Amino acid sequence: MGDIKNLVTRLNHGAKDEVYWLGACDESQINILENKLNLSLPNELKEFILLVGGGGVV
Structure with missing residues (x-):
């Protein structure tokens, strides 16, 4: 799950x-x-899905 978690973190901080x-x-x-x-x-x-469930970028 590390790769997915890293990508989500990068998106959270870089968007x-x-x-x-x-x-x-x-x-x-x-x-x-x-x-x-x-x-x-x-x-x-x-x-x-286990990590964030879903979502998106506004």
Whole structure:
């Protein structure tokens, strides 16, 4: 998870625009999402979701 965490930190500190995160989630929420979508998310995306949940740049 180090690479994802480093990228999020760089974005937080280096963005010229406002960055917002929705908040971390847990494995059970990822499992629910995968089951509803009937697919398996890539590990890197799971790491990102576990760390920040989602968000974006305004």
